Amino acid sequence: MAIKIMSMAALVAVVLASTVLQITHAANYTVGDTTGWTFPPGGNSEFYNNWAADNNFLVGDILVFNFATGSHTVAEVTEAAYNNCSGTNPISIHNTGPASIVLNRTGAYHFICSVPGHCEAGQKLSVEVRNGPGSTAPTPGSSPNAPGTPGSGPSGSPPSSASSLVAAVSLAIMPIAFVLLC
Structure with missing residues (x-):
């Protein structure tokens, strides 16, 4: 027995x-850290991509977008829509804050605030997701030195x-x- x-x-x-x-x-990343998901401070249109460059995103990680419901949105969009700040036909959209998004595949993810004028003011984020801690090869179609491509610096978490x-x-x-x- x-x-x-x-x-x-x-x-x-x-x-x-x-x-x-x-x-x-899996790791949780608060987008923009204490700033949250809002107009970039000081009019810095690269604020969110600079934040992403300090993190190393892996499949299974979670992005948490902290924002006031009714003031902002989080729209996942194509690269073309991201570049044009177009919220038309998003892949997905979250209107209620905070929004948590699981990064469930490798490759590029593009997010914008679809409220008119917000993306143009810099409220947009592009992240590159890798397969795992040992993965160093870029995913097909990605460029390891492209602007906004996350580096391997400290993650803040x-x-x-x-x-x-x-x-x-x-x-x-x-x-x-x-x-x-x-």
Whole structure:
């Protein structure tokens, strides 16, 4: 009976460890940090793309756009619509703040505020999403040196170091759980 309980405990430990490993890769990024999603401060039309350049976005990460409902929107648009500040036929649109958007594929994402005049004032964001921490190759159609392409600088949130620590602890627990199963 004691062996059966230990085996069940080991199985639970393995499941928990793999769950922790699975969720450690996702990070939440508050767009614009404390500024939120609004008119760029000081009329800096590159504010949001400069913010993106300080972050490294991976599949599964979440962008959180903090804005007052009724004052702004978050529209995901094509690159052409982004370049022209056109909110016509968006891929998706969020009218209620805050809006959370999961980055569920690699490649470029383009966001604008579709309220007239806001995108033209610089309320627009383009991010490049990579497949994982070890991925260094650009995705098809992307340019590693294009303006607004995120760099690999500090992210402003602790996903890398926190995830690494949790992953290391989880990896240390899994062999112990396997030994207990045998």
